[in-house]
Amino acid sequence: MNAPTRSAQGLYRVLLRLAPRRLRREHAAGMEELFTERLTAARANGRAAVAAVWARAAADLLHARVRGWRPERVPLTVYIDERTTLMIGSDLRYAWRALVRQRGASALVVLMLALGIAANVAVFSLVNGLFLRPFPFPQPDRLAYINTAAPKWNLDVVGINFPDFYQWNKDQKLFDALMHYDFNAFNLSDGGGATRVRGALITGDFTKVLGVEPILGRTFTADEDRPKGPPVVILSTALWRDRFGGDRDAVGRTVRLDGIVRTIVGVMPPEASFPSEVQLWVPMAGDPAQTYQSYSGDAIGRMKPGVTIEQAQADIRRAHQPIWDTKEKDHIVTPFVRPLRDTFVADYRGAAKAVGGAVALLLIVACANVAAVMLARALARRREMGIRLALGSSRARLLRQLLIENLLLAAAGGIVGLAAGRAAIAGLVEIIPDQFPRWAQFGIDGRTIAFALLSVFVTVVLFGWAPALHALGGDLRSAVSATTNGTTGAPRGRRTLWTLVAGEFAMSAVLLVCGLLLVKAFDRVRSVDPGFRADHVLLASVPLSEGTRPKPEQWTAFWNELEQRVRRIPGVDAAGVITCAPLDNCHTGNFYQAEGAIPRPDGKNPVVLWRTASAGYFPAMGIRLKEGRFLTDADAVTDAARVVLVNESFVKTFWGEGAKGAGRRIKYNDAQAPWITVVGVTADVKHYGLERPMRPGVYFPATVNPLSSMTIALHTTVEPESITSALRETLRQMDPETPLSRPRTMETLIARSTAQRAAFSWMLAVFAGLAFVLAIGGAYGVATYLVTQRTREIGIRVALGARTADIYRGVVATGLGVVVAGVVLGLGGAVLVAGQLGSALFGVSRYDAGVLSFVTLVLVGTALLANGFPARRAARIDPMRSLRTE
Amino acid sequence: MARDAMKPHLFYILLALGEGDRHGLAIARDAQALSGGSVRLWPATLYGSLDDLRTRKWIEELAEHPADESERKRYYRLTRAGRAALNDEAERLARLARLARARARLGDAR
Numbered sequence: 001m002n003a004p005t006r007s008a009q010g011l012y013r014v015l016l017r018l019a020p021r022r023l024r025r026e027h028a029a030g031m032e033e034l035f036t037e038r039l040t041a042a043r044a045n046g047r048a049a050v051a052a053v054w055a056r057a058a059a060d061l062l063h064a065r066v067r068g069w070r071p072e073r074v075p076l077t078v079y080i081d082e083r084t085t086l087m088i089g090s091d092l093r094y095a096w097r098a099l100v101r102q103r104g105a106s107a108l109v110v111l112m113l114a115l116g117i118a119a120n121v122a123v124f125s126l127v128n129g130l131f132l133r134p135f136p137f138p139q140p141d142r143l144a145y146i147n148t149a150a151p152k153w154n155l156d157v158v159g160i161n162f163p164d165f166y167q168w169n170k171d172q173k174l175f176d177a178l179m180h181y182d183f184n185a186f187n188l189s190d191g192g193g194a195t196r197v198r199g200a201l202i203t204g205d206f207t208k209v210l211g212v213e214p215i216l217g218r219t220f221t222a223d224e225d226r227p228k229g230p231p232v233v234i235l236s237t238a239l240w241r242d243r244f245g246g247d248r249d250a251v252g253r254t255v256r257l258d259g260i261v262r263t264i265v266g267v268m269p270p271e272a273s274f275p276s277e278v279q280l281w282v283p284m285a286g287d288p289a290q291t292y293q294s295y296s297g298d299a300i301g302r303m304k305p306g307v308t309i310e311q312a313q314a315d316i317r318r319a320h321q322p323i324w325d326t327k328e329k330d331h332i333v334t335p336f337v338r339p340l341r342d343t344f345v346a347d348y349r350g351a352a353k354a355v356g357g358a359v360a361l362l363l364i365v366a367c368a369n370v371a372a373v374m375l376a377r378a379l380a381r382r383r384e385m386g387i388r389l390a391l392g393s394s395r396a397r398l399l400r401q402l403l404i405e406n407l408l409l410a411a412a413g414g415i416v417g418l419a420a421g422r423a424a425i426a427g428l429v430e431i432i433p434d435q436f437p438r439w440a441q442f443g444i445d446g447r448t449i450a451f452a453l454l455s456v457f458v459t460v461v462l463f464g465w466a467p468a469l470h471a472l473g474g475d476l477r478s479a480v481s482a483t484t485n486g487t488t489g490a491p492r493g494r495r496t497l498w499t500l501v502a503g504e505f506a507m508s509a510v511l512l513v514c515g516l517l518l519v520k521a522f523d524r525v526r527s528v529d530p531g532f533r534a535d536h537v538l539l540a541s542v543p544l545s546e547g548t549r550p551k552p553e554q555w556t557a558f559w560n561e562l563e564q565r566v567r568r569i570p571g572v573d574a575a576g577v578i579t580c581a582p583l584d585n586c587h588t589g590n591f592y593q594a595e596g597a598i599p600r601p602d603g604k605n606p607v608v609l610w611r612t613a614s615a616g617y618f619p620a621m622g623i624r625l626k627e628g629r630f631l632t633d634a635d636a637v638t639d640a641a642r643v644v645l646v647n648e649s650f651v652k653t654f655w656g657e658g659a660k661g662a663g664r665r666i667k668y669n670d671a672q673a674p675w676i677t678v679v680g681v682t683a684d685v686k687h688y689g690l691e692r693p694m695r696p697g698v699y700f701p702a703t704v705n706p707l708s709s710m711t712i713a714l715h716t717t718v719e720p721e722s723i724t725s726a727l728r729e730t731l732r733q734m735d736p737e738t739p740l741s742r743p744r745t746m747e748t749l750i751a752r753s754t755a756q757r758a759a760f761s762w763m764l765a766v767f768a769g770l771a772f773v774l775a776i777g778g779a780y781g782v783a784t785y786l787v788t789q790r791t792r793e794i795g796i797r798v799a800l801g802a803r804t805a806d807i808y809r810g811v812v813a814t815g816l817g818v819v820v821a822g823v824v825l826g827l828g829g830a831v832l833v834a835g836q837l838g839s840a841l842f843g844v845s846r847y848d849a850g851v852l853s854f855v856t857l858v859l860v861g862t863a864l865l866a867n868g869f870p871a872r873r874a875a876r877i878d879p880m881r882s883l884r885t886e
Numbered sequence: 887m888a889r890d891a892m893k894p895h896l897f898y899i900l901l902a903l904g905e906g907d908r909h910g911l912a913i914a915r916d917a918q919a920l921s922g923g924s925v926r927l928w929p930a931t932l933y934g935s936l937d938d939l940r941t942r943k944w945i946e947e948l949a950e951h952p953a954d955e956s957e958r959k960r961y962y963r964l965t966r967a968g969r970a971a972l973n974d975e976a977e978r979l980a981r982l983a984r985l986a987r988a989r990a991r992l993g994d995a996r
Contacts, residue, residue, distance in 0.1 A: 023933055023934055023937070026933070026937070027910070027933035027936075030911065030933060030960065032929075034914050034927075034932060035929050037915075038926075038928075060928035060930045061930045063931070064931065064934050
């Protein structure tokens with residue numbers, strides 16, 4: 001026999017390990033012989049043939065291995081099928097008994113699974129509510145959001161000019177219907193007193209677009225949705241219940257809205273209050289012939305079936321062409337169309353992804369733990385399996401038996417988890433209701449249940465199979481005859497156990513690092529300087545009815561008097577009015593030219609936040625002055641020189657870093673506009689949120705452009721909430737028709753602006769904590785189990801003179817080595833994952849030494865404890881007793 | 887009695903043993919020759935099938951080996967049941983062949 005043949009035979013002998021053990025033991029020589037013959041024959045035909053023989057032989061061995069689980073099917077007859085079903089029944093009974101017998105371990109497994117599944121169900125219903133079935137309307141995929149942008153003016157969303165909308169609605173071809181809406185708050189009065197309600201101006205087709213029907217009465221007629229049409233109103237279910245006690249006769253009655261009497265024609269179902277709590281609807285009654293360019297509100301269209309967003313956008317732009325051709329030759333505004341979902345849920349997408357990933361990791365950790373417990377149980381049951389095999393059971397039958405046990409456990413975990421997840425989501429929505437859109441629903445639906453079932457199934461397949469194979473694999477005969485249960489039985493099983501523990505620690509490290517980084521980022525956001533004093537500040541909006549006070553001079557007089565009176569309330573030491581307070585979700589943008597401005601790098605004129613304020617506003621809010629002076633009462637006199645206050649960002653944007661602002665001049669973005677002198681520069685106020693950048697901003701004296709609705713800010717020496725009733729009383733004395741709207745403290749506004757981040761960070765931190773507890777429990781369980789299995793061996797070693805410290809060190813070292821490997825792996829993973837968190841980290845480095853070292857210390861430290869207790873027990877083993885135990 | 891077709895490699899193994907007692911390698915050679923090269927038995931398949939046929943009691947292993955062969959080879963012999971199974975399969979194939987020929991002739995006539 002030549003050398004290549006000999007080495008080929010050696011290689012084939014290695015390959016033979018792929019084949020089932022029985023085949024190998026019985027026929028190794030014959031198989032080798034046949035292979036050699038095939039190989040020799042192939043050599044004559046070149047290398048490709050030789051390679052083919054090798055591949056074919058390997059496939060042959062693998063195939064035998066796969067088939068090895070069940071012998072070649074002997075033709076089956078019908079009665080065997082019946083027997084199989086009967087056997088599944090007995091399997092179930094047996095599995096149940098086995099689980100009840102090990103009540104503690106079973107409960108532990110169910111609990112861990114339930115935990116993982118509950119967290120997943122909760123997060124899944126959030127994701128489901130926000131992304132998968134976001135709108136409570138039929139066929140929400142056909143809904144498109146339409147608005148206009150002005151790229152030349154650096155504006156992403158301009159609003160809609162009614163004549164433009166009218167033109168689109170007339171010429172569009174790919175939509176079933178279009179609606180135009182704009183929010184408006186109304187003073188609703190019916191004799192008893194006034195309240196502020198949130199309403200919408202809306203075009204008549206909105207029921208057709210959204211696919212909703214009034215639950216009472218009717219929608220607007222075309223005649224009502226016309227300039228100077230009959231004054232009508234539709235109520236929301238909530239307002240109808242609140243104001244009319246759900247009386248069906250409410251339709252036909254009247255209410256006074258901003259001083260105008262309107263007839264109620266219908267009541268809408270709750271889901272129609274879209275996209276935020278709309279309490280009533282009045283017809284938009286737009287005039288297509290209006291000549292002034294007013295852009296506000298949004299539009300939604302219901303696309304015809306099968307129409308894509310791109311086609312819809314092309315359709316609207318085509319319909320818009322006549323406007324470009326005639327009225328708007330500069331092409332300033334361009335209509336755009338995008339999926340409705342993108343418009344309203346984009347904010348949550350990043351957070352949902354991160355939380356979803358975290359919760360999936362948590363489930364994996366829980367499953368790994370379950371697998372470890374089941375594996376330990378399975379290894380301990382090898383002897384039982386061996387005996388049952390010897391008594392004539394087949395391996396396939398035993399395998400099925402074990403899988404059924406796992407399935408029972410997983411099903412129990414799934415049911416408990418589903419219920420717990422349902423409770424968790426209800427609790428979550430309760431805690432932070434402001435953070436979720438009202439129209440989103442987070443109930444358990446078919447999708448959620450399917451998701452839970454899938455989780456259970458994956459759990460069983462991934463984590464039930466391996467323990468079962470370990471229980472049945474290898475030589476069970478020796479498991480029966482072995483005097484101890486499993487000391488020598490399963491080195492592979494032990495390796496698998498440790499791998500699971502290492503994996504758990506790796507994933508816990510990932511979660512802990514990310515969770516802590518986010519908590520740290522949250523802390524950093526909270527300590528951002530808002531640019532004003534947050535404590536002891538109360539805000540309230542005061543909307544005047546233009547019906548009773550039509551003239552701007554009347555408004556100015558009202559604001560002056562209100563400010564004077566409020567200052568006299570005991571406990572108030574400063575007060576002032578502003579158009580738009582910080583963190584209050586309002587914005588009015590404008591464009592300006594600045595004298596001697598540096599050229600903009602992008603050539604675009606930046607949007608400037610426009611506000612008017614009274615002189616009292618600045619001390620009330622504690623806004624800091626950087627240079628020059630604040631506005632004074634003298635600036636508010638009608639014929640005074642025109643002055644303005646700008647913020648630091650304004651100075652930086654227009655005149656450059658470190659430039660002076662006071663004394664320079666700005667004007668509206670119009671050649672004819674007069675120049676206005678900047679009298680002072682204030683510190684930036686975080687108007688849009690603590691973690692959002694501030695735009696350039698200006699404050700004009702409140703008298704420059706009087707408004708009928710203002711927000712009053714007051715600084716108090718007592719608890720700000722305690723002033724509310726006095727404030728309401730002051731207002732009532734001035735005008736009983738004017739409501740005090742949304743009294744709120746600045747601290748509430750700050751908390752609300754960070755609530756989403758808070759929820760997001762704490763959710764991740766909680767998941768990380770749970771995963772951590774699970775991992776520690778897993779490490780402890782595995783170490784304890786292995787020590788128990790080694791009782792006899794340790795006993796022998798102690799009898800042979802090993803010292804307590806040696807035993808202790810040996811046990812701890814193994815466990816700790818595994819944990820350290822897992823943690824190192826996890827830290828690496830965490831740094832990679834944290835890179836994906838991006839802006840959510842708010843500038844906290846993903847290599848943050850504090851967090852990384854803290855996580856390492858905590859994980860390794862607790863792992864030391866988790867291994868230490870079993871090790872102590874091992875070290876105390878009395879050799880005489882341990883050797884006698886068997 | 888209608889019966890499922892026997893797997894080809896099992897059929898050829900039985901066929902090879904039908905001519906006389908054989909060891910594994912000889913069975914593989916015979917099967918290849920008898921099938922005109924189309925059935926090439928690979929080691930695990932061959933010996934797996936032999937074990938399988940033995941559980942079905944269609945073949946049996948010889949306790950004593952023919953004198954001229956070396957000690958380690960294991961010889962197999964067709965049992966009475968195995969021969970019956972082989973005959974059944976041959977009969978089934980023949981029926982099938984007759985049917986196919988009849989149909990083919992009908993097809994020609996058309």
